[in-house]
Amino acid sequence: MTQQQYQQCIDACLECMNACNVCYISSLKEYDLAMLRDCIRLNRECADICAFAAQAMTRGSDFIGEICELCVKACEACAAECGKHEHDHCQACAEACRRCAEACRLMAAVAK
Amino acid sequence: MTQQQYQQCIDACLECMNACNVCYISSLKEYDLAMLRDCIRLNRECADICAFAAQAMTRGSDFIGEICELCVKACEACAAECGKHEHDHCQACAEACRRCAEACRLMAAVAK
Amino acid sequence: MTQQQYQQCIDACLECMNACNVCYISSLKEYDLAMLRDCIRLNRECADICAFAAQAMTRGSDFIGEICELCVKACEACAAECGKHEHDHCQACAEACRRCAEACRLMAAVAK
Amino acid sequence: MTQQQYQQCIDACLECMNACNVCYISSLKEYDLAMLRDCIRLNRECADICAFAAQAMTRGSDFIGEICELCVKACEACAAECGKHEHDHCQACAEACRRCAEACRLMAAVAK
Numbered sequence: 453m454t455q456q457q458y459q460q461c462i463d464a465c466l467e468c469m470n471a472c473n474v475c476y477i478s479s480l481k482e483y484d485l486a487m488l489r490d491c492i493r494l495n496r497e498c499a500d501i502c503a504f505a506a507q508a509m510t511r512g513s514d515f516i517g518e519i520c521e522l523c524v525k526a527c528e529a530c531a532a533e534c535g536k537h538e539h540d541h542c543q544a545c546a547e548a549c550r551r552c553a554e555a556c557r558l559m560a561a562v563a564k
Numbered sequence: 565m566t567q568q569q570y571q572q573c574i575d576a577c578l579e580c581m582n583a584c585n586v587c588y589i590s591s592l593k594e595y596d597l598a599m600l601r602d603c604i605r606l607n608r609e610c611a612d613i614c615a616f617a618a619q620a621m622t623r624g625s626d627f628i629g630e631i632c633e634l635c636v637k638a639c640e641a642c643a644a645e646c647g648k649h650e651h652d653h654c655q656a657c658a659e660a661c662r663r664c665a666e667a668c669r670l671m672a673a674v675a676k
Numbered sequence: 677m678t679q680q681q682y683q684q685c686i687d688a689c690l691e692c693m694n695a696c697n698v699c700y701i702s703s704l705k706e707y708d709l710a711m712l713r714d715c716i717r718l719n720r721e722c723a724d725i726c727a728f729a730a731q732a733m734t735r736g737s738d739f740i741g742e743i744c745e746l747c748v749k750a751c752e753a754c755a756a757e758c759g760k761h762e763h764d765h766c767q768a769c770a771e772a773c774r775r776c777a778e779a780c781r782l783m784a785a786v787a788k
Numbered sequence: 789m790t791q792q793q794y795q796q797c798i799d800a801c802l803e804c805m806n807a808c809n810v811c812y813i814s815s816l817k818e819y820d821l822a823m824l825r826d827c828i829r830l831n832r833e834c835a836d837i838c839a840f841a842a843q844a845m846t847r848g849s850d851f852i853g854e855i856c857e858l859c860v861k862a863c864e865a866c867a868a869e870c871g872k873h874e875h876d877h878c879q880a881c882a883e884a885c886r887r888c889a890e891a892c893r894l895m896a897a898v899a900k
Binding site for chain 2: 830832833836837840844847849850851854855857858861862865
Binding site: 462466469470473474476477499503506507510511512 | 798802805806809810812813835839842843846847848
């Protein structure tokens with residue numbers, strides 16, 4: 453694992469955290485709020501897990517493999533839910549989640 | 565500041581985190597979801613700040629005074645919003661927020 | 677999974693977070709600091725993961741199984757390291773870690 | 789407050805979190821560990837507060853002013869301590885802390 457690979461995964465997690473939180477606050481303002489319950493819930497979940505993963509990588513955690521595997525699952529679940537909705541913030545979030553899942557999958561494979 | 569006073573404030577923060585998160589997930593399932601937008605947002609905010617404050621106290625942070633002052637503001641805002649709603653989870657949350665605000669106000673006064 | 681089982685696991689995580697952070701700040705003050713490098717590092721790691729797990733359970737996360745599995749690994753690693761040292765705070769931490777690992781193992785088995 | 793100003797402050801917090809955690813793990817490996825006790829403690833403190841601040845900004849927290857004021861204090865304390873040590877990681881951390889304190893001071897002035 454090179455320093456560059458670490459940095460790419462950290463960046464993907466931080467971008468995903470940001471996209472999830474933007475989608476979270478935007479969804480809470482939408483008219484069709486009732487359709488976005490799972491989206492809001494998974495946005496927070498995924499943002500918190502991505503933030504945790506990013507910091508774990510910067511502090512050289514012994515558990516990066518496990519944390520990145522967890523992050524893959526959260527990102528995939530959030531991408532699947534946000535991908536159902538046509539709001540721009542949902543689509544942008546789904547896209548960031550897919551990129552982050554890919555980066556974390558790679559990291560988990562190397563770190564364990 | 566005695567060890568007992570610390571423990572009381574830590575416990576108040578953890579109970580408030582729990583009540584806020586219970587209110588958060590319960591609100592996301594309610595029929596009158598649209599009226600609970602601010603409640604949901606402040607639940608998460610307050611839960612995260614309480615969790616942060618509790619852990620800061622257990623690790624003997626140098627910034628307990630400032631963190632507890634922040635926690636007072638978050639708890640007061642969440643109590644004010646949740647107090648407007650008649651759902652049991654909102655009322656229970658408002659009550660936990662008020663107790664936590666009181667404990668944190670005392671801690672902030674001593675810690676700074 | 678009953679509400680009581682959840683609460684027992686949340687409590688075990690919060691007690692472990694507390695014991696890890698007490699061991700962390702105590703270790704940083706010890707004379708034989710150089711022998712406690714891994715202890716300090718794993719204390720922080722385990723405290724952060726336990727705090728994350730406790731909050732994830734209170735917000736009804738979809739990923740409680742995975743998060744509790746991660747917590748088992750962190751607790752086992754921290755217990756193994758702290759168990760090597762005779763300081764009271766290390767022994768107390770190792771004990772809290774073992775209890776938390778047991779509670780999280782049970783939770784992970786049911787939640788997945 | 790423009791979106792660009794937010795982004796600059798978020799980036800400063802994330803870079804500071806990273807520098808603090810790099811300094812933290814590097815300090816724990818140093819020969820002169822005993823001189824770095826406060827450095828290690830403040831590194832963790834500052835990293836955790838910066839991470840919290842960055843995520844609070846991405847989720848549009850109502851408490852950005854207070855959180856950024858807290859971040860200023862943590863960054864100043866960490867910069868003062870790390871600035872005393874000649875290790876490259878300490879100097880780099882002190883520099884990142886000063887930049888983050890400046891960005892957060894600006895944000896706090898506007899947000900409150």
